[in-house]
Amino acid sequence: MKVxxxxxxxxxxxxxxxxxxxxxLFALVDPATMAFESLExxxxxxxxxxxxxxxxxxxxxxxxxVLTGNCGPNAYQVLExxxxxxxxxxxxxxxxxxxxxxxxxxxxxxxxxxASHHGMSDAQGRGIGAE
Amino acid sequence: MNNRLVISIASGKGGTGxxxxxxxxxxxxxxRMPVTxxxxxxxxxxxxxxxxxxxxxxEPVTISVPFVDESRCINCGMCHDVCAFNAIAVLGSAVLVFxxxxxGCGACSRFCPVGAITEVPHEIGVVEEGDADGIRFVDGxxxxxxxxAPPIIxxxxxxxxxxxxxxxxxxxxxxxxxxxxxxxxxxxxLVTEPTPFGLNDLRLAVETMRELGLPHGAIxxxxxxxxxxxxxxxxxxxxxVLMTIPLDERIARSYSRGVPLLDALPEYGERFLxxxxxxxELVA
Numbered sequence: 001m002k003v004x005x006x007x008x009x010x011x012x013x014x015x016x017x018x019x020x021x022x023x024x025l026f027a028l029v030d031p032a033t034m035a036f037e038s039l040e041x042x043x044x045x046x047x048x049x050x051x052x053x054x055x056x057x058x059x060x061x062x063x064x065x066v067l068t069g070n071c072g073p074n075a076y077q078v079l080e081x082x083x084x085x086x087x088x089x090x091x092x093x094x095x096x097x098x099x100x101x102x103x104x105x106x107x108x109x110x111x112x113x114x115a116s117h118h119g120m121s122d123a124q125g126r127g128i129g130a131e
Numbered sequence: 132m133n134n135r136l137v138i139s140i141a142s143g144k145g146g147t148g149x150x151x152x153x154x155x156x157x158x159x160x161x162x163r164m165p166v167t168x169x170x171x172x173x174x175x176x177x178x179x180x181x182x183x184x185x186x187x188x189x190e191p192v193t194i195s196v197p198f199v200d201e202s203r204c205i206n207c208g209m210c211h212d213v214c215a216f217n218a219i220a221v222l223g224s225a226v227l228v229f230x231x232x233x234x235g236c237g238a239c240s241r242f243c244p245v246g247a248i249t250e251v252p253h254e255i256g257v258v259e260e261g262d263a264d265g266i267r268f269v270d271g272x273x274x275x276x277x278x279x280a281p282p283i284i285x286x287x288x289x290x291x292x293x294x295x296x297x298x299x300x301x302x303x304x305x306x307x308x309x310x311x312x313x314x315x316x317x318x319x320x321l322v323t324e325p326t327p328f329g330l331n332d333l334r335l336a337v338e339t340m341r342e343l344g345l346p347h348g349a350i351x352x353x354x355x356x357x358x359x360x361x362x363x364x365x366x367x368x369x370x371x372v373l374m375t376i377p378l379d380e381r382i383a384r385s386y387s388r389g390v391p392l393l394d395a396l397p398e399y400g401e402r403f404l405x406x407x408x409x410x411x412e413l414v415a
Contacts, residue, residue, distance in 0.1 A: 049217025049232045056211060056220045074229055082222045 001064035002030050003101060005094045010038040012095035018069025019119035021051035027094045028061060031102035034095070051075030051116070059084060065108065067097050070119065076112035088113040137297045138410060139316035139345075143332030145303030147322045148352035148376065151392060153300035154181040157266050158393045159403035165295030168263070170270035171312035172302035173256065173283045181391045184261030184268040192271070192283045193252035194235035199226045203247035210239035210248060231278050256283045260290065267292065280308040288312070296407075305332075305339040318414050319347045320373065326357035330364060337370065348373040348413050350406075373409045374402065 006023035008015045012034070017023035026039040039061070043054030055075040058066060059082035066079060067090045079086050085108035090097045100106050138156070140149045150172075157168040170178035197210070197219060208221040218232035219239055230253055240248035256273040269290040271283040280302070288311075291297045301312035313319045319340055323333040333349070340347040348371040351361060355378040365372050376382070385395030393400050 043217075046217050047215075049229065052217040052220050052227075052229060052232070056222070059222050074232075078220045078222065078227060081220075081225050081227055083224075 002028050002062070003065045003067055003098060004028055004058050004061060004063045005090070005097055006068040007038070007094050012036055013093050015093055016067065016069060016090050016097050020066065020068040020071045021054045021075050022119050023068070026058065028063065029094065029098045031098050034098065049074065052078055055079050055082070065101065067101060067106065070114040071112055072114055072116045072118060073112040074116060135292055135294045135297065136411065136414065137291060137299065137316040139299040139301055139313040139319045140322060141301040141309055141313055141319055141336055142303055142322045143305060143336035144323065144329045147324045147329060148350070149300055149303070149322045150177055150181070151352070151386060152320065152322050152350055153298050154178055155392045155399060156403050156406065157298050158391055159400050160296055160407060161264065161266050165267070165292055166265070167267040167269070167290065167292035167295065167297040169287050169290060169297065169299045171284045171287050171299050171308070173271035173273040173280045173287070173308070174302060176270040176272055178268070178300050179270055180389045182263040182266065182268050184263035186259060186261045188260050190258045191254050192256050192258055192286045193254045194233070194279070194282050195237065195250035196230045196233045196235065196253040197228055197239045197248045198251045199228065200247045200249070201226065203245050205245055207244060209242050209244060213238045213242045234279070235282070255279060258283065258286050281311040284308055284311040305335050310339065310343065313345060314343065316345065318410060319345045320350055320410065321347055322350045322352055323361060324353045324356060325351055325359070325361040327360070329357070330361045333361065333364070337368065346414060348410070350374045350376065352376045353378045371413060373413070374406045
């Protein structure tokens with residue numbers, strides 16, 4: 001089953017985007033074959049509730065998990081309701097992230113790892129990685 | 132004279148002295164005409180500290196949020212599609228409502244093809260009406276954790292007097308709550324301090340006034356604390372400086388103790404009456 005990775009670019013060598021709700025692109029990858037498709041994030045255009053819009057879009061793509069840097073509380077709630085696993089703190093390239101996931105090295109989280117609006121201005125951290 | 136005058140007090144930068152000006156002006160005019168003071172800084176109202184009003188009534192403020200009858204829902208996603216605020220998400224298994232994003236527009240319930248959505252009231256705060264020795268005093272208090280101030284501000288503004296003078300104390304900044312507070316007033320007084328931060332935010336506030344087409348003037352508070360750039364800016368931009376309050380430790384002391392300015396320094400009564408005259412001239 002495919003996974004969705006928030007991405008800064010259109011290839012497997014692109015870096016993982018630390019934001020879920022407002023990333024520009026998603027990479028939909030089948031970990032078994034590394035077959036890959038790039039998807040524009042329609043949620044990024046939202047004035048409000050980008051996390052919710054993005055999560056709803058991803059939920060409709062039939063993925064089993066989302067790999068991303070940070071996921072806020074509203075997005076997490078939607079993904080959880082859609083039974084999509086969420087892995088936060090993911091860095092590096094999209095390809096490396098999917099392979100790490102396939103090897104069982106990345107564990108899903110049970111809650112949002114940042115507060116709402118984290119990826120927009122004034123963020124304390126760099127938005128990459130999580131404790 | 133039975134005309135009514137609605138004066139809003141805004142700033143840009145916080146902590147410049149809006150509440151000092153709003154409450155002092157109300158006190159100076161008390162007894163001379165009907166005076167209404169509306170504290171529209173609903174996230175952190177503080178006028179009450181200087182007004183000592185007798186509370187007359189408290190009214191809850193609610194907005195309408197959607198309630199979905201899941202037994203009727205067919206998961207078509209129409210509610211999500213029409214929502215401009217992403218306040219409702221539709222998944223195969225469930226519909227999630229995000230109340231804090233909901234603006235109460237009613238589109239979701241209007242467009243649901245099977246009538247599965249009803250609107251229910253969601254309390255976001257209260258409005259309190261009181262009497263401060265003849266001054267009608269009203270404030271709004273947004274419940275902690277609630278993100279939307281404008282509905283409460285709109286409610287408070289319903290208490291705008293039909294005669295005399297109404298003074299509206301707004302919150303700092305230039306975003307939605309401020310626009311909501313000052314919109315429709317006859318004139319807006321921008322209270323600023325003569326410092327680089329104060330000036331930066333004053334420029335933003337002036338831009339907002341111009342966008343709203345609202346007559347405005349400035350009050351420079353804590354004159355002496357910074358530099359002359361603010362005065363220069365006002366002169367260059369043709370913004371009348373209606374009053375200058377000097378940096379004075381006595382004002383800071385009494386203010387920090389919750390003592391109204393006109394009680395601590397009675398000579399300011401005359402100065403605020405002058406301010407009122409200048410405001411009237413500005414609007415005329």
